[in-house]
Amino acid sequence: METIKNRRSIRKYKRDEVSTPLLNELLETAARAQTMGNLQLYSVVVTHDESMKERLAPAHFNQPMVKGAPIVLTFCADFNRTSQWCRCRKADPGYDNMLSFMNAASDALLFCQNFCNLAEERGLGICYLGTTIYNAGQIIDILKLPKLVVPVATITVGWPDEYPPQSDRLPLASFVHQETYHNYTPADIDRHYSAKEALPENIHFVEINQKETLAQIFTDIRYTREANVAISANLLEVLKQQGFM
Amino acid sequence: METIKNRRSIRKYKRDEVSTPLLNELLETAARAQTMGNLQLYSVVVTHDESMKERLAPAHFNQPMVKGAPIVLTFCADFNRTSQWCRCRKADPGYDNMLSFMNAASDALLFCQNFCNLAEERGLGICYLGTTIYNAGQIIDILKLPKLVVPVATITVGWPDEYPPQSDRLPLASFVHQETYHNYTPADIDRHYSAKEALPENIHFVEINQKETLAQIFTDIRYTREANVAISANLLEVLKQQGFM
Numbered sequence: 001m002e003t004i005k006n007r008r009s010i011r012k013y014k015r016d017e018v019s020t021p022l023l024n025e026l027l028e029t030a031a032r033a034q035t036m037g038n039l040q041l042y043s044v045v046v047t048h049d050e051s052m053k054e055r056l057a058p059a060h061f062n063q064p065m066v067k068g069a070p071i072v073l074t075f076c077a078d079f080n081r082t083s084q085w086c087r088c089r090k091a092d093p094g095y096d097n098m099l100s101f102m103n104a105a106s107d108a109l110l111f112c113q114n115f116c117n118l119a120e121e122r123g124l125g126i127c128y129l130g131t132t133i134y135n136a137g138q139i140i141d142i143l144k145l146p147k148l149v150v151p152v153a154t155i156t157v158g159w160p161d162e163y164p165p166q167s168d169r170l171p172l173a174s175f176v177h178q179e180t181y182h183n184y185t186p187a188d189i190d191r192h193y194s195a196k197e198a199l200p201e202n203i204h205f206v207e208i209n210q211k212e213t214l215a216q217i218f219t220d221i222r223y224t225r226e227a228n229v230a231i232s233a234n235l236l237e238v239l240k241q242q243g244f245m
Numbered sequence: 246m247e248t249i250k251n252r253r254s255i256r257k258y259k260r261d262e263v264s265t266p267l268l269n270e271l272l273e274t275a276a277r278a279q280t281m282g283n284l285q286l287y288s289v290v291v292t293h294d295e296s297m298k299e300r301l302a303p304a305h306f307n308q309p310m311v312k313g314a315p316i317v318l319t320f321c322a323d324f325n326r327t328s329q330w331c332r333c334r335k336a337d338p339g340y341d342n343m344l345s346f347m348n349a350a351s352d353a354l355l356f357c358q359n360f361c362n363l364a365e366e367r368g369l370g371i372c373y374l375g376t377t378i379y380n381a382g383q384i385i386d387i388l389k390l391p392k393l394v395v396p397v398a399t400i401t402v403g404w405p406d407e408y409p410p411q412s413d414r415l416p417l418a419s420f421v422h423q424e425t426y427h428n429y430t431p432a433d434i435d436r437h438y439s440a441k442e443a444l445p446e447n448i449h450f451v452e453i454n455q456k457e458t459l460a461q462i463f464t465d466i467r468y469t470r471e472a473n474v475a476i477s478a479n480l481l482e483v484l485k486q487q488g489f490m
Contacts, residue, residue, distance in 0.1 A: 094470020225339020
């Protein structure tokens with residue numbers, strides 16, 4: 001409880017190695033996560049090698065954690081292993097479709113989050129790279145992922161060399177609904193977002209970007225419609241190429 | 246660590262209530278999970294009401310946990326709240342696309358898994374219902390989810406009234422790849438799956454279903470190509486209807 005309550009993403013790591021026995025213990029325990037039909041529709045590619053980190057870095061927009069962390073983990077939705085098993089056992093696997101992708105992606109993400117909790121409990125620092133699905137095609141090439149395998153999350157792992165302030169969160173009432181979903185009035189939005197908007201770092205962020213509101217930072221700079229539409233088309237193309245559509 | 250290592254899904258619950266302060270504390274702490282741009286692209290609908298559980302049960306193929314648990318939680322990928330915020334702040338949200346759905350689904354699943362770990366640490370039992378995306382359209386109607394909100398996971402929560410045996414897992418080597426993905430030979434498949442196939446309950450399962458192999462249970466009975474294709478079409482329809490395609 002306390003580990004999760006106090007967590008912060010760690011982007012700077014000591015040079016110390018993360019031992020293989022520790023990593024394996026964490027991955028093995030993480031695999032206790034719920035999984036569809038107990039099929040474990042995921043795999044994880046472990047990157048230790050410096051040259052592999054160099055190749056992965058551009059796919060993650062050269063975020064420095066990729067080259068700076070002792071270990072990079074790429075969590076993949078994987079229906080390949082299960083399908084291979086079926087083919088070896090006189091069974092005809094029908095998992096080349098969107099539902100199967102979503103089931104495998106869910107399995108991979110639950111497993112990933114379990115890993116994060118376990119790693120942080122042991123004092124490791126992790127950073128979740130949401131960039132994975134933005135450049136999934138590149139990552140597939142670099143990690144040689146076959147059909148029915150798609151990367152859905154990347155985690156950098158190491159011993160923390162920083163203790164950054166904790167980021168804010170929205171109030172509970174903003175994301176919990178009783179019995180049915182109650183849509184938001186402008187007054188609700190004010191109530192839920194005013195504390196976030198009043199944070200000095202966010203006010204500063206709006207100023208230096210010469211924007212009127214914090215929301216415009218997201219819509220105009222960080223996650224624009226144009227980029228979202230282009231990357232969505234890529235992502236659908238990747239799902240097709242990997243055999244999921 | 247120990248909680249996760251020893252976990253089992255709980256499908257039978259005591260009649261005791263889960264108090265609202267405890268539930269809220271768990272949800273609030275779970276929200277420390279990583280989230281895209283700190284936008285928290287999720288919401289959760291809490292079902293206490295018996296008549297709402299009655300309505301939800303068929304969407305989950307009448308699995309008895311839905312009506313038997315004191316609380317049912319439906320975790321949703323939610324770009325509606327963020328988009329409402331943008332519109333209230335002179336910002337034009339461009340989140341009606343596949344990438345945005347995947348980002349929100351990831352956020353919701355990481356938050357959900359955090360919740361599961363925290364709940365189990367407190368002694369609560371949970372069961373993850375993977376059926377949520379199978380009948381997402383029904384759940385959307387029942388919970389009155391607006392556009393840009395799609396349910397991705399359901400959890401039943403309560404105080405355990407059973408202690409079932411722990412389910413098996415594949416060996417670590419079957420889902421961990423070093424540096425690049427190494428595809429599976431038939432010998433690899435034998436090595437990874439033989440223990441699972443030799444479990445008495447699985448042998449029994451194959452027998453009573455008059456199948457030749459365990460894999461056929463999955464391909465011919467539990468997750469058939471025919472059903473997967475039909476549900477994939479539904480799911481894409483739901484994503485379109487909810488404004489994500």
